[in-house]
Amino acid sequence: MADSRERPGVGLADLLVGASILALISIVIAWATHAHPYTAESGRISLVWWRLPLDAAYSWLRMAAAYALSLVFTLVYAYVAAFNRRAERILIPLLDILQSIPVLSFLPVVLLAFIALFPGSRIGVNLAAIILIFTGQVWNMVFAVYHGFITIPRDLKESALSLNLSPWQRFRTMELPYAMVGLVWNSMMSWAGGWFFLMACEMFSLGNHAYQLQGLGSYLQTAANQGRWSAELAGLFTLVLLIVLMDQLIWRPLLAWADKFKMEMVESADRPRSTVLRVLRRSLILEWMGKRIWVPLTEWSDRLFSRTLPRMREQPAVVSITGLIRWLITAAVVVIIVTALEGAVRLLSHLSGGQIGLVFLATMATLSRVLVALLISVIWTVPVGVFIGLNRRWAARLTPVTQIAASVPATALFPGLVAILIHMHGGLNTASVLLMVLGTQWYILFNVIAGASAIPEDLREATRMFRLSRMKTWTTLILPAIAPFLITGLITAAGGAWNASIVAEYVSFHNHVYTAFGVGSIIAKSSQTKGFTVLLTATGMLALTVVLINRLIWRRLYDKATERYSVS
Amino acid sequence: MAQTGLGKAPAKNDSLVRLLGVTKMYKQPDNYDIRVLDDINLDIQPGEFIALLGPSGSGKSTLLRIITGLAEPSYGTVLYRGRPIEGANPHAAMVFQSFALYPWLTVQQNVELGLVAKGVDPDVRKQRAIELIDLIGLNGYEDAFPKELSGGMRQRVGFARALAVDPELLCMDEPFSALDFLTAENLRSELLDLWLESRIPTRAILMVTHGIEEAVFMADRIIVLSKNPARVVADLPNLLPFPRNRKSPEFVQMVDQVYKIVTGWDDEEEDQQAIAQAQPVMAGTDQGQPAERPRLKPIPYGHISMLSGLLELVQDRGGHDDLYRLGAELFLEVDDLLPVTETAELFNLAEVSEGDLFITDLGQSFVEGDVNDRKSLIRDQLLDIPIFRIIQRVLTTKANHAMNKEFFTDILEEHFSIAEAERQLTTAINWGRFADLFHYDTDTEQLYLDEDQTEEQPAPVSHES
Known part of the structure; x- marks a missing residue:
């Protein structure tokens, strides 16, 4: 998130990128408006228990499709950004902005656009869900891989060059392995984030249209709607089971496997282990496949790419052709941006001052909810996190519990929460803040635990030696030491809270729509009533607010904290 | 064993590497460039073991990278066998101070890497890698990962990987300075034996070092660079017969002579x-x-x-x-x-x-x-x-x-x-x-x-x- 090479503040590249994003949104809106009147896609969700595995499978497939898309995108984007200086200057600020925009604010727009693209079929809604999950999970993966690519030690790069490895060989033996640890960790985080979006995407209502996709998310929502608590619990149990299975069968083995890609020359004592991986490694079938399939495949790919990819030095003729292509691409991009901006301006020209004021007030209302949610999270997570981090015995006992609790996406609990709170006074307001807390507290908690357990033992002994009071210990040692971690957690948590606000402010329950005043409900309402001017303004204002807060507050805080308080 | 490296040197005109007026500038934001290497002219003959000495920051590593084609000079030319080099020189191999091994590849895979790049058939390159691992005394460790090896063994892998591609020019960037004293000494003599007994096909060795004793112990030609910017301040032959004895008066005298050059070049x-x-x-x-x-x-x-x-x-x-x-x-x-x-x-x-x-x-x-x-x-x-x-x-x-x-x-x-x-x-x-x-x-x-x-x-x- 905080790339040290970037200075806080807003640069020219950011303005350029911001304009292009605005243009892109207006293209999507124009597309959605010009399409045929859409038909609501509402299947009936059955709550029979034996449908649960099937629902889980559907949900999982959507996640897998989105992840596959993310993986391909990550590798291409990160590679180009890392190895093409000119592209880097645009791609990195773009990435930084894209990752701070709350994805769910695009949900109504993207949904409408895809339904318009595939009228009368389920493909559109499915694709919209996949695209939204993709946009929710891809950015941190790209950042991690890009960061890996650009931090490859100079010696390794030089040795690859002096051994005359081809670009493809460098990619598969050096660049990808070097970025692998970051890729695996971030894939894991992305999946966790993906569940959050999936739950929201699978059942989304705009007015009296409900767009349902068969899956766990819609199952949970339907169960809550009908007050079938046993079904709700069964659905949650299935979800947790699925997440735990993924963890045991995929992520742990992958993490243990990726350990060999760490750039360390001394084996660390507590390296990740996985029984599944050990079994796989000992299996003869896999060994046979490695010898008969993997080795020939790499040989074949080496030959293929050494023929098709250009060598290190380009011939002048090739340079002129690539130059021409580059010009064509640039020209096309400029044309698209200009037309789209023109469209955006035309849309915005209908805008009245009152609307802008309304959207602004709504954004502030959402902002205050986000802040309250963060405050609540900090109040309970800091003491608990420090306690767990400083007590190894408790850490061992509590970590699995917190991990499982954290793995349940907040959006899965939301329908149940709404069902309980909706009839109380200020029900949706409370529910939406609670949803944000549910979604964000874990980021803060885990970061605080990490920060507290990283406090060196000798510093703690020194505070005991000097008989510092409990209060003094906190102010002189614990708070400064966890500050960088806490801020990292807060940055991630704030992103999650903004996303949650979109789902939380506009809820359809028992065929009745409940709203809480905020930018999320404005976005949902305006897309339902085709108020595209307001929709564009609200989405843009939301993105701008989040990016500005990130740039002007969070990043500065982070830089300051890491510089001043890093314990090393 | 008793031959001197210089004995191998043939006539002057077919030098392996020739540097003509090599100059390297680092661009500064205000166009006021920093000159790192200044007009370096150098001939490397087949059969030579050259040590490149200089104070830290003298640009000797930069010079080495220009010779191998990893970096480009700002002015001047590098000729390899009479032809200007383009990109990394395929006839040169490099040994790094930090070993630069890929931690995720086994010893065998690391050694094979250069052969993979050449598109050598898997069976052939496996055979070749095993031979080299034997040659440098690491047999039995083929399937080990670098992090399981000691520093000296890692650098052996570094040597094997460089030698696997049969380089004519072996470039070494302070290859022994990350090792402890005994390990370094052991590895130095082994490399020297391989070289003197012509058990490796390498035609010339270029070693960057800041150890004066090391240079006098191994090389048969010592080139001293100045700093800010680097120029060649001395180019002296080292004719001491092998095996060299660090305690012999001739050796001590030679070291003292080089010391005077290195510490005294800047006086006036x-x-x-x-x-x-x-x-x-x-x-x-x-x-x-x-x-x-x-x-x-x-x-x-x-x-x-x-x-x-x-x-x-x-x-x-x-x-x-x-x-x-x-x-x-x-x-x-x-x-x-x-x-x-x-x-x-x-x-x-x-x-x-x-x-x-x-x-x-x-x-x-x-x-x-x-x-x-x-x-x-x-x-x-x-x-x-x-x-x-x-x-x-x-x-x-x-x-x-x-x-x-x-x-x-x-x-x-x-x-x-x-x-x-x-x-x-x-x-x-x-x-x-x-x-x-x-x-x-x-x-x-x-x-x-x-x-x-x-x-x-x-x-x-x-x-x-």
Whole structure:
């Protein structure tokens, strides 16, 4: 998130990128408006228990499709950004902005656009869900891989060059392995984030249209709607089971496997282990496949790419052709941006001052909810996190519990929460803040635990030696030491809270729509009533607010904290 | 075994590598480029084992990378067998100080890497890798990962990987300096045996090193580079017969000779430059003449505590000592020792001549003084150094006696690379703090004077030394 090479503040590249994003949104809106009147896609969700595995499978497939898309995108984007200086200057600020925009604010727009693209079929809604999950999970993966690519030690790069490895060989033996640890960790985080979006995407209502996709998310929502608590619990149990299975069968083995890609020359004592991986490694079938399939495949790919990819030095003729292509691409991009901006301006020209004021007030209302949610999270997570981090015995006992609790996406609990709170006074307001807390507290908690357990033992002994009071210990040692971690957690948590606000402010329950005043409900309402001017303004204002807060507050805080308080 | 490397050298005209006027500049943001290598001309003949010696920061690693084609010279040409090289030279292989092994590949896979790049058939390259792993004595470790090996074994893998592609030119960038003494010694003799007995097809070896003994022990031609910018200051043959004995008088004499060259190259020329340049810098800032931008002379990164220790030691031994012996006793390579002796010379506390360090009268009063005497002595000396005169002048003339660090970094960046400017200022701040010349606040990144300091130094009157 905080790339040290970037200075806080807003640069020219950011303005350029911001304009292009605005243009892109207006293209999507124009597309959605010009399409045929859409038909609501509402299947009936059955709550029979034996449908649960099937629902889980559907949900999982959507996640897998989105992840596959993310993986391909990550590798291409990160590679180009890392190895093409000119592209880097645009791609990195773009990435930084894209990752701070709350994805769910695009949900109504993207949904409408895809339904318009595939009228009368389920493909559109499915694709919209996949695209939204993709946009929710891809950015941190790209950042991690890009960061890996650009931090490859100079010696390794030089040795690859002096051994005359081809670009493809460098990619598969050096660049990808070097970025692998970051890729695996971030894939894991992305999946966790993906569940959050999936739950929201699978059942989304705009007015009296409900767009349902068969899956766990819609199952949970339907169960809550009908007050079938046993079904709700069964659905949650299935979800947790699925997440735990993924963890045991995929992520742990992958993490243990990726350990060999760490750039360390001394084996660390507590390296990740996985029984599944050990079994796989000992299996003869896999060994046979490695010898008969993997080795020939790499040989074949080496030959293929050494023929098709250009060598290190380009011939002048090739340079002129690539130059021409580059010009064509640039020209096309400029044309698209200009037309789209023109469209955006035309849309915005209908805008009245009152609307802008309304959207602004709504954004502030959402902002205050986000802040309250963060405050609540900090109040309970800091003491608990420090306690767990400083007590190894408790850490061992509590970590699995917190991990499982954290793995349940907040959006899965939301329908149940709404069902309980909706009839109380200020029900949706409370529910939406609670949803944000549910979604964000874990980021803060885990970061605080990490920060507290990283406090060196000798510093703690020194505070005991000097008989510092409990209060003094906190102010002189614990708070400064966890500050960088806490801020990292807060940055991630704030992103999650903004996303949650979109789902939380506009809820359809028992065929009745409940709203809480905020930018999320404005976005949902305006897309339902085709108020595209307001929709564009609200989405843009939301993105701008989040990016500005990130740039002007969070990043500065982070830089300051890491510089001043890093314990090393 | 008894042959000398030079015996292999054929006629001069078919040199393996020829450098013609190789110059390397590093671009600075203000187009005021830093020259790292200056007009290097060099011929490498088949059969030669060349050691490239020079102080740290002299650009010897850059030169090595230009020769292998990993970096491009700003001006000049590198010819390989008479042809200009383009990109990484496929006939050259490189051994790195940090080994540069891929931790995720086994020993076998690391060694095979160069052959994979050549598109060699899997069975053939496997065979070849096993042969090489045997040759360098790592048989049994084929499936081990680098992190399971000791440093010496890792560098063996580095050698095997380089040798696997049958390079004609083997380039080594301080290959033994990350190893402990015994391991390095063992590996040196083994490599020398392979080379002298022609068990490897390599035609020439080029080794960058800062170890003078190492160079004299292994190479049959020693090239000494100066620094800022690097030029060839000496190119001498080393005709000692193999096996070389470090205790033999001839060996010691040779080491001493090289030591004198390495420690003494800058005596006259650089001092003159410093005098010639220090004045215009001040003149330029005084009258605001942008036309002439003389170079600021870099200050060495000597630690004051090491300086004190060294001077006390030498004083105890009668006021002078042999630098080579001092280095060996203190387990300091010439690279670590030189910044300290250069600092001593800069402060006029000692003089180096003919590879010996002599303590001056000022140095004697430094050694005899207590901490406060030392501080005031160093303070006087610092005010003769351009960087400190600039800092002092700026801080005394400013109303609040404080100035941001960036201000000075910017000034220094006109004379040095960005990283070097940072190092220069860090050293300057350390010295200035020691001498109580100014304070530095790490939080605000400001240099400032407190009340005592502003009274004490009314104006930076130049100090006669």
